[in-house]
Amino acid sequence: MILTQCAVCATDLGLSLGKKCGRCSTRYCGPECQVQHWKEGGHDQLCKKIKRSGGAEQYNANKKYTEAVTRAAEACADDTKGQTCYICTQALHWKTKEGLVRGCSCRGTAGFAHVSCLAEQVKILVAEAEENNFLGSDKFVPRWARWYTCSLCEQDYHTVVRCALGWACWKTYLGRPETDKLRRTAMNLLGGGLYSAEHHADAASVMEAELSMMRRIGGSDNSDIFVAQTNLASTYQALGRLDQAMCLRREAYAGGLKLFGEEDNNVLSAANNYAKSLLTLKRSEEAKALLRKTMPVARRVLREEHRITLKMRWNYALALCCDPSATLDDVSEGVSTLEDAGRIARRVLGGAHPTTEGIENALRDAGAALAAREGDCVTSVCEAVAAVNLLDGS
Known part of the structure; x- marks a missing residue:
């Protein structure tokens, strides 16, 4: 942290x-x-x-980055055996001696790289954006996105690879003033990386510091605050601080609607996260009502294959299955929804992606329970899916 x-x-x-x-x-x-x-x-x-080394914060970030890169390479070792980095064409990095990673949706022989090679590429792109005064334009967004998105498959990095890139980003820009856009965004990316790797306590520490900073320097009606609230709420959810998570998500969703409107990606993600909190607190009717309003917007704006749309359908299916008043038709609809979402997720994201795995796990448990206990379907499905984590839409 x-x-x-x-x-x-x-x-x-x-x-x-x-x-x-x-x-x-x-x-x-x-x-x-x-x-x-x-x-x-x-x-x-x-x-x-x-x-x-540049002071305590820089020393800590450098150390955490090295540890995160080692963990990422070890976690990817079986998948990367016999491969080479698509950037430097080496198996072992010539300077750092780090191994390869692949934490996106690339398949076959594509997408293998060293974290340091990925970081150097994006640092060059962002530096060019600064030199050409692109920071306030649309040209900056795809450059910065390379910190968390694969340039080959265009899907987000996840788990330990995203965490390592989060530390790489933070150690690059932490020495800048609090008001500097790149420093603020780097802190946000670090928190997301820690969350993706399930280091939730550390993620909460980073995100609480970020939200405190945003409120101090950004005013009360600021898009950065909306993002910080959304991310911190997800972390509170993962830590079991459910009431805090629900309150923050409700606040973020309401604020996002005013700032950006219902078709914005971040607002749709906030809606899904709010629905997840409602589900966790067993308020399934409210969750279903919210998702019935926002799912058609996501399908129209983002399309069926987008991760947010898939996660909305996942949560909606679980809301159907876990409602105490659900009928057999409701539960059957939930299982069908998971089947369709799972097929799309596997085709677009690949079988190893956390979203695909989560949907398929939920489908397996719900389908087995439904087949075994049609006479008591709601109870059996609720028991089966209780152990499945509902995934955030972020």
Whole structure:
């Protein structure tokens, strides 16, 4: 996570509280912890090294990035065996000695790369955008998207690969002022990467710091706040902080409608996330009503194969199955919806994508329960799908 806690006692300091080491900017809640860290915690040996690395935040980001790249390469080792990077054409990176990854929807021999090669490519593209004053134009968006989207299959990276790229992005831009657009967006990308890799506690720490910063510098009616609220709510959901998640999602969805309108991708994603919170709190009628209103918009604007549309249909199917008043026809419709969404997800995203796996797991459990217990279909399906995580639309 980014450094928002005392290095000794882990007291939460937010982005501005506490005291910093005058040399390397390591953060403490007060002078007592700072003295203890110097005398007993080994800071006297590390202080100069941290300063040479660019300060405590940079030192921490560099270390976390290296760890994340190692984890990503290890997780992808079986899939990448015998392959080479499509950027540098080497199996082992010549400088970092890191292994290959592939965390997108590429198949066959396509899409294998080193995280550092992917990062260098996008850094060059973003630097060119800055030099040509593209940051406020549509030309900037596809360049920045390379931090989280594969240029070959045009699908988002996921899990440990996305996490490694999140740390690569954050360590690149963290030294800039809080008001700098790239620094703010890098913090957002890091939080999303940690979430994708299921490091939810660390993701919450980053996202809480981001939302606090947005509210301090961005005003009360700001699109950045909308995004930060949406992401933090998803993390609260994953941590089991369900009421907090639902309140944030309701607030984000309402604010997004005013800012962008019902056809915006982010608003549709927020609607799906809000529906998920309602489902988790067993408010299935409200979830169904919301999804019946927003699913037709998603299918028209984003098309059937978009991840948000697929996830809306997934959540709608589960709302049908888990409603205590559901009829056999309702449950059958839910199973049919999962079958159709699963076919589309496998064709577009591939069988290894988390969305495809989640839909197929839900289908397998719901279908088996329905076939075995037609006489008590609602109870059996609810029990079966209770262990399946409802996926966010982000």
